[in-house]
Amino acid sequence: xxxxxxxxxxxxxxxxxxxxxxxxxxxxxxxxxxxxxxxxxxxxxxxxxxxxxxxxxxxxxxxxxxxxxxxxxxxxxxxxxxxxxxxxxxxxxxxxxxxxxxxxxxxxxxxxxxxxxxxxxxxxxxxxxxxxxxxxxxxxxxxxxxxxxxxxxxxxxxxxxxxxxxxxxxxxxxxxxxxxxxxxxxxxxxxxxxxxxxxxxxxxxxxxxxxxxxxxxxxxxxxxxxxxxxxxxxxxxxxxxxxxxxxxxxxxxxxxxxxxxxxxxxxxxxxxxxxxxxxxxxxxxxxxxxxxxxxxxxxxxxxxxxxxxxxxxxxxxxxxxxxxxxxxxxxxxxxxxxxxxxxxxxxxxxxxxxxxxxxxxxxxxxxxxxxxxxxxxxxxxxxxxxxxxxxxxxxxxxxxxxxxxxxxxxxxxxxxxxxxxxxxxxxxxxxxxxxxxxxxxxxxxxxxxxxxxxxxxxxxxxxxxxxxxxxxxxxxxxx
Numbered sequence: 001x002x003x004x005x006x007x008x009x010x011x012x013x014x015x016x017x018x019x020x021x022x023x024x025x026x027x028x029x030x031x032x033x034x035x036x037x038x039x040x041x042x043x044x045x046x047x048x049x050x051x052x053x054x055x056x057x058x059x060x061x062x063x064x065x066x067x068x069x070x071x072x073x074x075x076x077x078x079x080x081x082x083x084x085x086x087x088x089x090x091x092x093x094x095x096x097x098x099x100x101x102x103x104x105x106x107x108x109x110x111x112x113x114x115x116x117x118x119x120x121x122x123x124x125x126x127x128x129x130x131x132x133x134x135x136x137x138x139x140x141x142x143x144x145x146x147x148x149x150x151x152x153x154x155x156x157x158x159x160x161x162x163x164x165x166x167x168x169x170x171x172x173x174x175x176x177x178x179x180x181x182x183x184x185x186x187x188x189x190x191x192x193x194x195x196x197x198x199x200x201x202x203x204x205x206x207x208x209x210x211x212x213x214x215x216x217x218x219x220x221x222x223x224x225x226x227x228x229x230x231x232x233x234x235x236x237x238x239x240x241x242x243x244x245x246x247x248x249x250x251x252x253x254x255x256x257x258x259x260x261x262x263x264x265x266x267x268x269x270x271x272x273x274x275x276x277x278x279x280x281x282x283x284x285x286x287x288x289x290x291x292x293x294x295x296x297x298x299x300x301x302x303x304x305x306x307x308x309x310x311x312x313x314x315x316x317x318x319x320x321x322x323x324x325x326x327x328x329x330x331x332x333x334x335x336x337x338x339x340x341x342x343x344x345x346x347x348x349x350x351x352x353x354x355x356x357x358x359x360x361x362x363x364x365x366x367x368x369x370x371x372x373x374x375x376x377x378x379x380x381x382x383x384x385x386x387x388x389x390x391x392x393x394x395x396x397x398x399x400x401x402x403x404x405x406x407x408x409x410x411x412x413x414x415x416x417x418x419x420x421x422x423x424x425x426x427x428x429x430x431x432x433x434x435x436x437x438x439x440x441x442x443x444x445x446x447x448x449x450x451x452x453x454x455x456x457x458x459x460x461x462x463x464x465x466x467x468x469x470x471x472x473x474x475x476x477x478x479x
Contacts, residue, residue, distance in 0.1 A: 176256060179264050180249045182242050182271060186234040188284050190360035192227050194219035195352070197295040198387040202347045206306035206315040213303045220296050228292070231285055239275050242268050287359045291380075297478035298382050301465050311436070311448065312463065349390035351398065355380045383476045388462045389430070389453045397422045401451065404432040409447060409466060409475045412437065427456045435463070443470025446478075 047063050196216035200209040246268045250261055274281045301310070308314030382390075384402040393401060404418035414437050422428035436448035446467035453460045466475040 176260060179256065179260060180245050182245065182268070183238065185271075185275070185281055186231060186238055188227070188231055188288055188360060190356055192223065193288065193291075193356065193360065194223055195356060196220075197299055197382070198348045198352065198391070200302065200306075201387050201391060205319065206317065207319040209306040210303055213299050213306070217296060217299050217303075220292055220299070224289075224292050228285065228289060235275050235282065235285075239272050242271055284360060291355075291359060294380065294382055294476060297476065298386075301477050302386065304465075305463065310465065311438075346388070346391040349382070349385070349387050349398075350393065351380075351395050352382075384466075386451065386462050386464050386477070389451050389460055392453060392455055392460065393428070394422070394424060396424055397428055401430055401432070401453065404430070405449060405451065405466075406475075408432050408434045408449060412445070412447070427454075429454050444468070445475075447475065 048061055050061060194216065196219055199216060200212040203209050203212060246265060250256060250264050253261070256264075271281075273279055276282065277286075304310035304312050306315060307318070384405045385393075385398060389401065390398055400420040400423065404420040407418035408416040411434070414434050416434045417431060419431045420429065430451065430453040433450050433452075434447055435450050438446045438448075440446070444467060446465055448463060448465055450461060450463045464477050467478045468475045
């Protein structure tokens with residue numbers, strides 16, 4: 001081979017080698033096309049994001065906004081947005097799904113699909129892999145339309161979507177337990193009051209009357225020392241108990257609202273004030289205490305009237321009716337005295353039960369009013385009339401007889417007289433006369449008054465003493 005041929009051959013080989021090397025270097029390897037699809041819709045990421053490579057920064061397109069309520073999830077194990085990447089290679093390539101989870105703060109949370117008629121695409125279906133939901137060249141590229149929402153709901157275009165964990169915490173509603181109940185208020189019962197002040201009326205002998213009066217006075221004193229005194233103690237304990245309930249069970253207890261605690265406190269304080277000595281819960285006690293003093297003074301006056309103490313003369317028939325035999329001079333005197341001993345059928349003043357019912361039945365402090373307690377008791381029959389006359393008169397006649405007594409009392413003059421007549425019975429009348437006046441050094445004034453009642457021609461005459469203390473304006477029967 002000549003040198004020329006050899007040079008040509010070398011040149012040819014070099015040229016071919018260069019061409020081969022150039023072809024090898026210049027020829028590209030198969031190009032890998034990465035297209036990301038949303039799992040729920042089958043649409044590509046570029047359909048929903050202005051920049052599919054950085055969807056957080058560049059936000060959503062109008063299509064992405066339309067799907068923002070239904071295709072995004074924060075769970076890294078279940079990504080529904082841009083989480084499936086389909087590797088579409090040129091011939092010879094293999095598609096490998098890859099997961100690209102995005103934060104929920106950018107897309108919100110996927111709602112739970114409770115409607116069995118509406119199902120999301122299967123992640124393993126062709127639509128999820130791009131063969132169904134994303135069309136190739138020459139095919140329609142309109143993505144599936146989002147589900148329709150009722151008017152007035154949904155996410156307006158351009159508004160941010162707030163994830164559930166990013167919302168402010170709202171504590172669950174809690175039912176408030178019932179407030180504790182206050183214990184019942186202590187009460188005074190009418191049945192405990194010894195209504196015995198006129199039990200002596202049916203007894204004919206003054207000695208027996210005095211004995212019965214002593215027994216009733218003892219019962220009244222026991223009532224005051226036991227029932228009334230104990231009631232004051234129970235009322236004090238009641239006030240302590242309602243205060244303790246507030247302190248231990250309500251104050252500072254967070255299970256109750258501030259409004260409930262304040263309301264309970266106001267109710268407790270009002271009940272506490274009502275149980276003070278001048279409160280409405282003590283109105284019955286005050287009336288019962290006044291009635292006790294009224295009845296005891298009355299019995300003291302009647303005791304002296306039947307025994308001859310306190311300025312009264314000794315009854316002419318005192319003890320003679322009980323003498324054995326009932327004959328001779330004593331028997332004769334006893335017989336006369338027995339006639340004037342009074343009507344045995346007259347046992348109690350009319351209206352006495354009504355007075356007790358008004359005091360213990362709740363009239364005091366409710367109907368009568370707190371300020372009328374003294375008026376109610378002072379206006380009772382026992383304040384102006386004695387049982388020997390009161391038990392023979394109707395309530396209207398008792399009122400007329402009491403008015404006559406108060407008329408002569410106001411005059412405070414020995415010899416003052418006031419007459420009265422029955423408004424319902426023609427044969428009934430009477431009078432009150434001041435027969436004595438005594439002023440004591442301490443300023444206490446006492447009047448001796450004689451009451452007369454004439455009923456169908458039969459006269460009943462009874463004396464009584466009425467006194468008032470220094471500084472007082474009202475007289476009442478007293479010893």
